[in-house]
Amino acid sequence: MDVHTSLTAAVGNTPLVRLNRVTAGLGTPVYAKLEYAGPGGSVKDRAALSMVEAAEEAGLLRPGGTIVEGTSGNTGVGLAMVAAQRGYRCVFTLPDKTSAEKIAVLRAYGAEVVVCPSGLPREDPRHVFNAAKRIAADTPGAWHSNQYDNPANPAAHFRTTGPEIWRQTDGRVTHLVAGVGTGGTVTGTGEYLKQASGGRVTVVGADPEASVYSGGDGRPYFVESIGLVRHAETVENPWPESYRPAVVDRFERIGDRESLHTARRLAREEGLLAGGSAGTAVAAALRVAAGLGPEDLVVVVVPDSGRNYLSKVHDDGWLRRWGFLDGDGTHPVVGDARSVPPVPGLRASDTVKQALATLDEPAPGRPAEADHPVLVSAAGARADGVMTASEVLGSVTARGLRTALDSGAARSDDPVRSLLAPPPPAFGVGEPAAQALAALEEKAADIAVVVLDGRVHALVRRAALAAAVRGARAGQAAGDAVPRQPEGRPGGVPAQDAHGG
Template identity: 45%
Template structure:
């Protein structure tokens, strides 16, 4: 029988996958180290179990103890899995910037989660760093992990991630690209690879709003670099002890939008359902394409799984609200037209009245309005077939020939999604603007919008 004794034995040995479409403009092959194959769906499983085992060896974590940590979600998941198997309790602090999915997943594996404000300094008593440190002092028989300064973090990658990448590339790797936060992955992996070949370039991807890039370049802790940003899991407003800046050759900053848009591209074009930081990593790599040559071999770390971000990066509404998604919506269609009032017909009017209105206003679809409710619809194509068979239908009432009412959609609905509503049986939808006025959108409107 071939099996694992427990889920922790499945950590590591993640696949290296060649990318094709999103890196097509680069002159060299690019490979993704796909870390969501770990049981907790992220690279953080590696260092989480390492930190727990080191704490056990040092007597810092005793049977029945409580693991306490400040986490953006992924480290917490790895620690929670270790706690389940080893019999510990978990209390995690996180920020209100993190996705709801991350918090829910941590709770699902038995952790207690405390959500703290994002926009405060690390030393603020309300920050998730400060709260986790305080709990570590107050709760008996507890161990405060401190992934930022716990060097077992980078040791895990020196012992595991680096050797795996070296073996998987047969020693041919020339560039390592990591979207970096705590510094453990890039420092541990980069240190191992540079010991094998000092010529290997280690590139860190940072976020605007983080001070890491400037600190790497100047050694200065410039708090004016720090401001709120949306990207999760990368960048810092302080420098964790896990960093050895001498290992890193270059820092590249990426915008929140570019990271989010690229994550969606990777999922759609490569079939790899990735998290936010993977998008940032590839976006940063593309910004550095002038530094690459055909003989290079690039490895990019894909930290976690897209399921952590279905309410954010993979949610059209969330993306559009932040201006990240360049899609046309129903509102764009309405705003591009002349502001004409909606033409309607009442159920007791005659079919001849319908024909007259369609001719007068040069339209194909009429909503049937009774009071303030839409109860049906009339379309030119549907009416045509009935009139051919029954010419005297002109004197019939609208309610006797009307079809189902047109669906009503939100103004923010992407045009592409209207295909769910507009089809052979139904030729239009209705929408209501901020002033409570209704507008009709037809197939012709969609074709016009997509053509512009």
């Protein structure tokens, strides 16, 4: 009989499928290793089983014990699946930006989920990793799997994923493309393929543009379970021991928009419902293949299913809210309204004196109003002047800061963090202008933040939104179509500034 003695015996041996439509025009074949076809739905099934078996063998995890892990979801699912099959309790800490689908799956397996605030420096005791360590230390019989530094993580891929790809391609694979999260997949698989091919296989890391791994500044991004973020106030941010940088020959850096839209293309053009990090990896694989010939063969690891991201990557409303979808020309959108560049953001740790000095400096395009809101985040504006929308903690105004000084409510050396007001409402460039206008009127707010590709892009006044709506209505009354803005280029902003510089 063709059966498995247990569920864990079904881990691995996932299919390798050639991509056909998204690769149109390329002369190099690209094959996707569909890790979401495993029993737990992701590449993390392999690492989870490997880590549990190694802990059992070492006596670190005993019958009736508790598995504890800090995870973005997929490793937790793999561990929860193994725990259910073997009778272990499990507790997982997850950042609050984790998709609702992943949390629901973990709870379906009977796991206890502890949601931790994201956007914290690594040293903060509430950080997801520190919370996991604390729970493991305080729980009798607990074992902290620690996927980031556990050698059984890359070992799983050296033992299974690499040999499978080598066998499935008859040794013809020339390039491996994989995202780097904990580093286990790219390290273990890459090491095996390099060894099996005598060094002929090139290993390419697919990485978010902002990820520290490939030289980014570590700002937050919107694709889950990939890359390495560095909080502005983190003192030390060590790379995982599961990741061996020498294995990766080079990186392809992929922006959020390209990652998310590639994931959606996979579903709509290939029938492959995959997550955002798969979009990152496939986008990187397409770039790699574009520079190769028919004698080459690219394999890209598709780490998990889009079913984990139906409320995010595959939801038009979520994408539009964060500025990843533009208008379609049927009605005016926020990006059609005349906008102004935002005042450079402040750091939450800036003093009132420093903040006022910054705001008093003349700058082209900066509004002169003393009550103009200035956004505040832990990092302030990054080196390129951009602030990720999810980083925003609040806002201040020059008038408000001076009033606080004059009244004695604040001193000049106080951090502006203590004086924050809520940030202005935020809308994606592709959200309907009429909807944004109605929201501002309901809140009696005069100004809103315009979000493009997840970043603070501009500020727009209520009057400008009203003008865009009136203009569209007048055009429709005259029988004219609403003019469509070019892709990714909101109205009122020069083309060179459309993506933040």
